[in-house]
Amino acid sequence: MPKTPLGNLSRRERQIMDVLFQRGRATAADVLDALPDAPSYSAVRALLRILEEKGHARHEVDGPRYVYVPRLDRDKARQSAMRHLVQTFFDGSAGDAVAALLGSEGARMAPEELERLAALIAGARREDA
Secondary structure, eight states, X not given: OOSSOGGGSOHHHHHHHHHXXXXXXXXHHHHHHHSTTOOOHHHHHHHHHHHHHXXXXXXXXXXXXXXXXXXXXXXXXXXXXXXXXXXXXXXXXXXXXXXXXXXXXXXXXXXXXXXXXXXXXXXXXHHHO
């Protein structure tokens, strides 16, 4: 289990975790190739080591290479990041976060997405009643 929430990662650490979540597993070279404005190979290796120390990633030995994998599954990481985002920017108000998202430019949603949200809201209302 990670020692720190995913919200406490640097921009580069988040980018590296995105690569690990997308690929499922990656070497330092794979991560380097996937990063925008990539730092040096040794910087990527150092960041992967930091992510291991923080408990977000682990490595497996594959011959001479280390292959890195995320310690959390993507859904748990998403939940952790959302909790941190809501707490940090919306003072813990999920409603304010949703309102900001829906009110933002380019937040057009497909009818299926709107129906899914309406069902989630209805379920939350039933739980509170």
